Structure formats: structure tokens, C-alpha cells
Amino acid sequence: MNVITTSNLSKVYDxxxxxxxxxxxxxxxxxxxxxxxxxxxxxxxxTTLLNIIGGLDKASSGGVKIGSTExxxxxxNELIDFRLRNIGFVFQSYNLIPVLTAKENTEFIMLLxxxxxxxxxxxxxxxxxxxxxxxxxxxxxxELSGGQQQRVAVARALASKPQFILADEPTANLDSKSxxxxxxxxxxxxxxxxxxFVFSTHDQRVIDRARRIITLEDGKIISDEKQHVQ
Amino acid sequence: MKLLIKIAWRxxxxxxxxxxxxxxxxxxxxxxxxxxxxxxxxxxxxxxQSIIEVEVAHLQYHQKEFRxxxxxxxxxxxxxxxxxxxxxxxxxxxxxxRLVSMAMIGSANKSGSIRVVGINPSKEALVSSLSTQLVDxxxxxxxxxxxxxxxxxxxxxxxxxxxSKLVLTLQDRDGExxxxxxxxxxxxxxxxxxxxxFNVFVRxxxxxxxxxxxxxxxxxxxxxxxxxxxxxxxxxxxKKYENLEILPWLDLAAGMRIxxxxxxxxxxxxxxxxxxxxxxxxxxxxxxxVLERVKELGMLMSIGMNKxxxxxxxxxxxxxxxxxxxPLGLLISWGMITYFGEHGINLSGASYEDxxxxxxIFPYLENQSYIExxxxxxxxxxxxxxxPALKALRLNPATAIRKI
Numbered sequence: 059m060n061v062i063t064t065s066n067l068s069k070v071y072d073x074x075x076x077x078x079x080x081x082x083x084x085x086x087x088x089x090x091x092x093x094x095x096x097x098x099x100x101x102x103x104x105t106t107l108l109n110i111i112g113g114l115d116k117a118s119s120g121g122v123k124i125g126s127t128e129x130x131x132x133x134x135n136e137l138i139d140f141r142l143r144n145i146g147f148v149f150q151s152y153n154l155i156p157v158l159t160a161k162e163n164t165e166f167i168m169l170l171x172x173x174x175x176x177x178x179x180x181x182x183x184x185x186x187x188x189x190x191x192x193x194x195x196x197x198x199x200x201e202l203s204g205g206q207q208q209r210v211a212v213a214r215a216l217a218s219k220p221q222f223i224l225a226d227e228p229t230a231n232l233d234s235k236s237x238x239x240x241x242x243x244x245x246x247x248x249x250x251x252x253x254x255f256v257f258s259t260h261d262q263r264v265i266d267r268a269r270r271i272i273t274l275e276d277g278k279i280i281s282d283e284k285q286h287v288q
Numbered sequence: 289m290k291l292l293i294k295i296a297w298r299x300x301x302x303x304x305x306x307x308x309x310x311x312x313x314x315x316x317x318x319x320x321x322x323x324x325x326x327x328x329x330x331x332x333x334x335x336x337q338s339i340i341e342v343e344v345a346h347l348q349y350h351q352k353e354f355r356x357x358x359x360x361x362x363x364x365x366x367x368x369x370x371x372x373x374x375x376x377x378x379x380x381x382x383x384x385x386r387l388v389s390m391a392m393i394g395s396a397n398k399s400g401s402i403r404v405v406g407i408n409p410s411k412e413a414l415v416s417s418l419s420t421q422l423v424d425x426x427x428x429x430x431x432x433x434x435x436x437x438x439x440x441x442x443x444x445x446x447x448x449x450x451x452s453k454l455v456l457t458l459q460d461r462d463g464e465x466x467x468x469x470x471x472x473x474x475x476x477x478x479x480x481x482x483x484x485x486f487n488v489f490v491r492x493x494x495x496x497x498x499x500x501x502x503x504x505x506x507x508x509x510x511x512x513x514x515x516x517x518x519x520x521x522x523x524x525x526x527k528k529y530e531n532l533e534i535l536p537w538l539d540l541a542a543g544m545r546i547x548x549x550x551x552x553x554x555x556x557x558x559x560x561x562x563x564x565x566x567x568x569x570x571x572x573x574x575x576x577x578v579l580e581r582v583k584e585l586g587m588l589m590s591i592g593m594n595k596x597x598x599x600x601x602x603x604x605x606x607x608x609x610x611x612x613x614x615p616l617g618l619l620i621s622w623g624m625i626t627y628f629g630e631h632g633i634n635l636s637g638a639s640y641e642d643x644x645x646x647x648x649i650f651p652y653l654e655n656q657s658y659i660e661x662x663x664x665x666x667x668x669x670x671x672x673x674x675x676p677a678l679k680a681l682r683l684n685p686a687t688a689i690r691k692i
Contacts, residue, residue: 138594142593155584157298158295167592
């Protein structure tokens, strides 16, 4: 079953004299449990594609289907609610809420979803344990390293029990050790809980461990390959 | 809601200096609004009190046209009956008759025009505070023949003092010029220099001899149980005595009714200006708070925080700052009003007395006004937060998330 389906997806910026295609006729199918890297040079359209799939940006033409929902038909408020319940986001620069602790950041999404307290507490503890931060639950983001903050971001993204997680350059600001650590966690979640990950990257360390690699150039898919990873 | 409250509360302490600026602006705005209101109310209360207690009492009877040129023969018919009738009315606490005439005052050095008021000293003491305004001499005691009470200012102007002689020249009811020698029994001083420069007081029986008015009065003044009754009581008696002019204090003191109405409007304008300054201060600071957090707001929208919650979070932040600033402003205002309400603010250099206001202002504010001004400040603060909150809602999450 496809979690994400895009059909002839395009995004055109036609503010200048010549229209610029950030995304150009992308047809894509991502199934549940895939661990997919979207790669390509800067300006190839990786982030724009992720933004459209995540409902943060509108396509100029074509459509995006998440599960059975065509998201271009949703109103702005419906889209926010859809994102809350179906998509987990991990951003390049962590983007945690600075005034909340690791525990509160992870709990945040579930509070927006009105999840009962007992369930929240249980899930927060289990998620932070999974990302190896059970002993840093009460620390605020400024008291955590970059790698630790990104692990909290992964825990937060998982907290809403999304259909998939979109990660935009999740390792761009991390050192090698933190990158390896984060990838271990993401792969473990993918393997053990069948969590679908789609991330943009041009980090070779990430590309080496992805199971499917989609390469973009000038907004077009130029290759879509599967690789076997131990 | 609990979540929004938690985030909003912590957000206001992220930038302590900025929050301190907003909290201080709210406190100062509230203080300025409340204190200006209290100052003007104190000034007006003193003015009204002075007008009622010193100048006109709560209401007065006159013959129609008497007040235009103070003609000696325009006395109130059956004055004694009318006085008695007033004293019987349960809304009236005291009433007294007066003779009033224009006159020339002459001392050894100088002469000039004044108004002579003939009074029954003991009855007058019940309708005016003249007897308590003395700065020298006594209230019609110690001089048996033709005592006169003049103001301290008049005494300085005519270079006379207690027990000095002066001559009052008046017109009697036949139109003949008549004069009498009087001796200064005491000096009074009120908050109104114009009043002090213009009024001298003699005993009723001494004046009657001079102007040949054997009975009746030119003016009957009455004090009521409460100043708010003045219009009703005056209107009731006016209906009964259509040939007389019976007016409440608001119409007796020149310009008082207009001043009383306009001062409230001016007060709202002044408080409005203060609040407008406050509004721009809060808009500016909250806008900074929003623009500083564009990326974070973009992230919140991306992960599913809806617009109502974003709007609510910004508004709650402003409410929190109001809840800190408003009590602070109220506390400072209350402290200053209590202190200056007791000790007064001395503005004797500002010539307030020349225009009929007390030179020492005792700020005063009714509880109702505290609530009104606080309400206005809170509403203003919330209005000020709407624009920055709407600005936050207009952010595009995809663009906002990439802001550095």
C-alpha cells in the first residue's frame, strides 16, 4: 500500500521573465515501511518536494495523495489538522520549542491531539527511551547537544503516530558520531516498528544507509534505485 | 489551553528586557491614566467644594434680573416666609438671606469697585464656610460698630489691616448715594483670587440702614443634604415661584455647568492619548516578539498547531504581561493618590488661584474610576496584541521554517 503518491507534480516560480521549475512532473510512490532518501545537488528541488508532500507548500499542478487523502482538496485548517495526525516532521535545525523540556517537546504533539495524560506519559517515556534520552527528559533544548536535540525532534515526530516521517536534511548540522547515532535510531524504528521515513539529504553517510535513493536534478527524478543495506 | 498558558508564560521570560519594557509601559500607562484622572477629579472636587461652600451654596433665590446689575430694590418678596419654608424642607440643611450690592471701597490710599454682602453672621456660618476662612482678626467679634470682613488680598491692595477704617459707598433703594464708615474685623482668604478681590461682608442690619431696605433679602442661599439634589430642589421651588429665579450651584457659578461637562470629556481625551501611546508601545514590542520567532512559529504551524492556538498564544502572552503590569501600575497609582491625597500637590507658583482653582491639589479617585481606567488599559493592551497575532497567522510555514 502506498503511503505517498504524487502524480505529475510540478512547482513553477514564474515571477521572473523565465518560469523556473523547482519540481517538474514528479511521479512518485512510497510504500509503508520504506526508508527513502531524496538526494541531489542544492537547488534540485528536494526541499520543495518535501514541503509539497508535507502540505506546507502548494503544487502548481499535479496532485499528492497521502494514504487515500488528496491533500490539495483540504482547506488550510483541515491541512493543519491533517499534518498533526498523519505526518511527522524533522527539520534541519532541530526546531524544538525552546521554552519546553525534552519531555514537554515530545508531549507537545499529543497535547495538540488531546491524547489522555496517562497515555501521553507512557508514550513520552517510551519514545525518549527509544532515542536514548531517558535521562535528559527534563532538559531544555539549550541544555542538549545538536545530536540530542535532533533525537528529541525524532521522538516528537513519532509521538503523533504519523503515517510517515518527513526529514529535511536531518543530519546537516550534526557531527559524524551524532549522525551515525541518529541513523541507527531511525533505522531501528524503521525495522522494528515499520516506520516510514522520507528524507532529503546530500550527506553521503546518510545516502550510504538509505534503502531507496531517489535522485533529483532540476526538479526532475533522474534515478530511483533500491540498495541493500546490512 | 493549559499548554498554551504554559508556553505563553515561559515565552514572556525568554526576553526579560523586552517583557520588562512592555510590563513597565502598561504600568506607566495605567499610572498616568489613573493619576491624571485623580488629579483632575481632585481639582474639580476642590473647585466644586469651594464654589458651594464659599461662593454660592447649593442653590439660591433671586428676583429675576437681579443678578444682571444688582439693583437694590429687586428684593425677594416675603423673604422670611420663603426662608422658613426652605428650612422646613427635609432636603434642606440650612438657609440664609443676604443683601447684595455693588459699592465703592475707599481706604486712605486707594478706592475701587467691590461687591458688599450683608449677612446674618450666625446664619451665614450654616450656609458658607466664610467663618472658617479667616487668616486674621475675628468673625464679626470684637468690633461693635460697623464691622466689615474683607479678604487678605483686598487688605494688601488697599494697604489696610484688622481694625483699619474704610468707607463703603453704595446706592440706596431710592437711588441716592450713601456711605458708611466700617472697621475691618477680620481678613479671609479663599482659593479663588477673583472672589477675594471682589467681595466684602458686613452685618445685615448695618447694610439695611445704608441702603434703606427694611425687610426682605436680595438673595436666599440654601445648603442641602447632598449636592446632587440641587437641580431637583431648585426646579421644585422654581415651579412654585415662577416670578423668582431659583438656580442650582451649577448654574450660579459662571461656566461651571460647561466646565463640569467638558472636563469629563477632556479627561477621556487625555487618558485616550496616554492609552494610544501605550497601544503603539505594545504593538511595537509584540511585533518584535513575533518577528523574532518567525521560524519557531513556522515550525509550530508545520507540526500541526492551528491558527486559533497560535493567535491564542500571542494574546495570552499579552494578557500575562497586562496581569503583571496592571497591578503594578495600580499599586503605584494608589500609593501616590493616597499620599498626595493627604499631603496635597502644591502648585502655588502656577497661578491656579487667579483662575479660581485651589493652589494645592489633593488627587482623589473613586473606586469606579480605578476600574474604568484599568478596564480601558486592558482592552487597549489586548487590541494592541491583535495586529502582531494576525501577523503571525499570515506566516507561510514553509517559508517561515527556513528563516535564520
